[in-house]
Amino acid sequence: MKGEEIRVAFLRYFEQRGHKVVRSSPLVPYDDPTLLFTNAGMVQFKKVFLQEETRAYNKATTVQKCLRAGGKHNDLENVGRTARHHTFFEMLGNFSFGDYFKEGAIEMGWEFLVEHLHLPPERLWVSIFEEDEEAFNIWREQIGLPAQRIVRMGEKDNFWAMGDTGPCGPCSEIIIDQGEEMGCGSPECGVGCDCDRFLELWNLVFMQYNRDNNGNLTPLPKPCIDTGMGLERITAVVQGVKSNYDTDLFHGIIERIEEISAVRYKADEGRDVSIRVIADHARAVTFLMAEGILPSNEGRGYVLRRIIRRALRHGKLLGIEGPFLVHVAEKVVEVMEGAYPEVREGKGYLTQILQREEERFSETLDYGLKVLWEEVERLKEKGGKVLPGEVVFRLYDTFGFPADLTEDIVREEGMTIDLEGFEHSMEVQRKRAREAWREEEGERLPTVYREMISEGIATQFVGYETLKIESKIIKIIKEDHVVSLAREGEEVGIITSHTPFYGEAGGQVGDRGIITAEGLLLEVKDTVRPFPELIVHKGVVKEGEVRVGDKVFLQVDEENRWATARNHTATHLLQAALRRVLGRHVNQAGSLVSSERLRFDFTHYAGLDQGNLEEIEALVNRWIWEDTPVLVEVMATEEAIKRGATALFGEKYGEEARVVSIGDYSQELCGGTHVRRTGEIGIFKLVSESGIAASVRRIEALTGQGALNYLRNKERELMEAAQLLKARPEELPSKIKKLLEEQKALERQLEVLHRRVIAVQTKGGPEVREVKGIKVASYRAEEVDPKGLREMGDGIKDRIGSGIVLLGGEKGGSATLVLMVTKDLADRFRADELIKEVAEIVGGKGGGSPTLAQAGGPRVEKLKDALEAIYSIVEKRI
Template identity: 40%
Template structure:
């Protein structure tokens, strides 16, 4: 049975039982605790936490949620059941059925015949575990289902008690296992061997509330929840492994084709060697995870989600290389996994080119990293041999791995080829410290979850009605007041307050557009609103200060938008859509939005693109944008279903979760069509001129364009024109000839600076002989420590130091030169061959000097450079070097 059919059967089973089907959320959710969605219940968390009431008619739901877990990424491929990306099929009950319902639903699907829509598993091969004292669940399994008592095992809190890892809902769980047979391990059920007995489904009986604590079993049970809920998770990949009768999850229909492709590209054979099998599995697993992350808008970077993606892609490249690949492989791997996953995720088809571009560009960059890392390794290896250690230090291996992205496997392989060992213990110790820091940070973030239960009453019963698309003011009723996390009945002058109204014309921040500014007027009061935010996508929170009078619950008020703010905000938001359309016209369909922010008169637009834009491309983008403004396109908004909007060609944002009904903003027909809930102008000409300020990099593979719109754009252009006119007047050059004139002056300036630098070098060279005479004895060494004239460059320091070292080559001499310029102190230490033989290390002396002049640096034993920030400490630094040498 193919995986996509397993998915279809699961959903059909629960829809037929009255559950509402809920599409998978994006892997990226706005949750401070999570990098990625890591469990099927995550999108339902507000309902389990009591922040919102479930919107499902029968109080039940079902979904197949895409998930990513990367905490134990190094274990991928070693165990044959672990994937970083997996599909969690689940059914959820919010105060409806409980243990018996969850158990009977699961048993019916697992053991039901194929003809009736079930999975057709043999009941005699199913085992279950329950929590230690959960007699109720054990009795249901035995009395209701008929499972023999000896196939029902009890485990403790660490195994059979579920929580989110933070204070909140929790409860015992019952896990269902499939016996794969004696060839996979010993008898005795899951307690005896969890490799033979594969867990396929976890039924969580969410009935209690837990307190604070760390770990799976180190927390207090505070008491029962008001309602008993059900949260289950079936591992789609594990069921596929069983139904397709393959050895492990890497050999199912979704991943095995990638392994086959890897065999072709590397020349190695899957199943021949254990070490190679791990690498094949890494390639298959990470290719799928990387593809799904890119699909949802993640791009490679140096932190957060981007770092995880980069690490996955680099592990693919590393594994392919170790299997024998000599060239690029990413395109073939990603193309293969897109082919296998598209039947379950049709949206992949429209993003193939973008996904490939992101993955292939990262491969090209990493192959260059491997090249530079190889050169660095050669230096490290040479130092190890010169020092006679025969070992590459753990710190060096860690630096290669962590700073330069050079995999430890390659370090080990190349060290062996060079006849060297690697201090693996030291490397692992540093890696462990890094992991501990990451886990501590993760735990700290978990406790940062914001408690929104204060607003639940209004979210559930009084969602705000937004009327601001059609009007800038409205009559409303005050439903709630909050100040500093406390509910109020009234607020008086000077009080910071959050006002909740039954309806409002003020726009709440969303989609990159900042919330409106405005006022709320009562009979005798005025509240100045400086921000509007949403809670639960339903409730508008008007944040402000009572300027005059007072406001109280039940007041009839008038909410008014600042018209100038809204007008300029509309201009910027509509301008953002035009910039996006122009970008795609110039750069192609792979330049898609990665974020935006717009406020009155200003917009910034982030997009996925691997290279800096050329001046010509920037000119094109600005020209196309302003041509659209001049065309006076009508701006239309259409409310329709998500499927219909996609059929129309409307663009959706990656990582966003849309409802059943969406709003499409169309500017100029096919020119721009996006899903957007923001406010916009009625005609494109109302945007006014758009002045593009420039573009820059904000992360690897992510660029940013910034621009002014409307009157702010006009003012910016007017200042630019005045500046150009002033330059033209000063240089007595027509404005249109300014670029050439400035280029000529720049070249003259560079030539003059170069001539001055040459003269300085000549003067320094002439003084070199005189400097030698300043050398003084420091124990058995000859020490020359002096400053050079201000303006001496770092490169000149090296030239002079090299010349002095050659002139003093017949002595055990140490040369220390500094060239202070203000508080900055570039400096260098050089040692002749005799001094180095006597134990002098220039790098150590540089570090010693750094303690006196607030500096740092490094280098080789014969020459090292540094820079300090405290010129006043130079005399003490010179004296310290002299004392250090005298003691040798």
């Protein structure tokens, strides 16, 4: 059976037995911040097992995409060196949520392996938890397995727990004896041995207890089943091969690597390791990038970058020069797209970003390796075995070598790395960066504000609750100095103890409004935050005067605030729509939210087509018209992120954060102001989309009154165009199409006439003079563009056979010159050199090839002189 057939057969078998076939969840867990990647089939059902969620079905089956390359579950260093370790793999699983239990799980597991995959029952063993008599009796009495092939093992091997507390229970593994030739030869070799003879195939977990904080086990009211079997491993067993990499799941990928490297697989074990590493890593990279993960220096993006760079290093060991992983990844898409269409959908993103990442690292890989080998040789001379942490850090910092890549390389030399020293160097760099940032920020901050920080001056913001309050003036700033009094006409910064004015932050502009008291009117034009705890009202004293200590009324411009709030909430909806339409790789890269408009920058590898834009706009408007409540909650930042709230990368958050939630599609950490319900936004109109940097796009949009004004202006422009074309608006497309067709017809007629003009002038032609045996023709053509001049020149060249042709004309108020030299003369009279002398006369410059050159200049009145000068220029060169 092929691997693909096993995948299909597994799902069909359990579907026929009442299981719901559930699609694989993404490699990035939706709502489990404890995991970097999905590493088992049960991850998407975790909340069901914890009884925090219910499903419409009580038993399910999946083929789950899994990745183990970071965090607790990390197989990276073993990949390629063993027959079975992978970063990316597929896990077959069946699950019961209070339906069948041990008996059903054991019976179906056995039946599928023996009757559907035709594994020999006499070679199958099982392990059970040493205290699980129920499982022993099922295997012995109902399956008929001999007692000597049922092996009891301890809690470490055969008792599974989701965590220190929560659901847990014994497990039973189905194992196949692959024969003595696969063993270690030890007389004690048996189930549990580290060799490949007794191979674990399928783990059946019987979740029947709940463990409390004291370690006490209480029976669950509805015991559950969670099973997992690696597709690559079972495929190797069914196909009778010794390694997962020898299965048909890898054949095409390894063949592609052989083609690129010109290295045959299984000809040399050292090179085989590299081929296996590349094959495995290409699968991991393809699936990670299909989900929109970008290579970066943080989190999941850094795991991806490490995998890519590890593969590139092994490519170097095979003698491959330049980018190649992208071509292996394309083969992975071809092999896997039938089962996982998302890899095909993400192919464009994959090829562009991966190629760029390869090129970037390839530039430094050779230099980095050279430095590393020099350090290794130096260490050998001293008899050392541990590469210093500062060297590992230098390779990382200067050449982009992840620490585990360096560790891989030196391990081949029998060495290790000083990981603790590396981490210390990393922390020193982080500390230096933090201090530099603080220093830089401090230098940017005017002295007047730095002094306020030391004084502990702060403003309490109350603008979420109200737009008008009474407060006390505690500081007045004029021209970066603290003053006690400000008079009419003066521009000042006002600091109060409390304020309803929102200070610019998080992409949202500051509020506008007024500050009043008896005899005082101060217009606030902007509100800023020089540092997070301080809010400054910048404005002009319109009437009266203001003093420190005065009690004043602060009133935010309500219309302006709500217009800004509409745009800010719409920005959250836009980000949610982008992630839904384009993929989960979309992340905020910047934003601007004002009362007039919104601007949102985001990560994406390509421009958006009209279909994308219309879908995004329609989705945002649908959410607006659903009039969903906008909920705001203050909670611990860590808890908010655990719940799945989106945090802006690089943004600094305190211990507590404000979480803005809209329906089940948007949850963000945000300190900005928002509408109460999405319906208050009114309408959303996307007005532009563009690229602003590599893999960063920008959308600009309008909401509410701004969107309505925009649409009215467009309608007005449409009506004006209709009047000009004497048509109704709905007739404009057909009218314009007709005009364009007429224009093309006229252009064709004009081209015919143009050629006739050229033909007449060519035939009448310029006077050909002989300059010391060289034919030279110079002529001013009328109503002929540069292209026409070249056509005329070709005709004159054909007529004279051998010689030099200079033609001039006027185009848009400037002189145009074309100079041609026949091939037989080009070595003596280069057109690109002659044109430079001629061009100087009309005040311009020129260039071209030895046989054809062109020039232009502003001095049309000198065109006649330039055309006449060619004769003397040629004569000087003979």
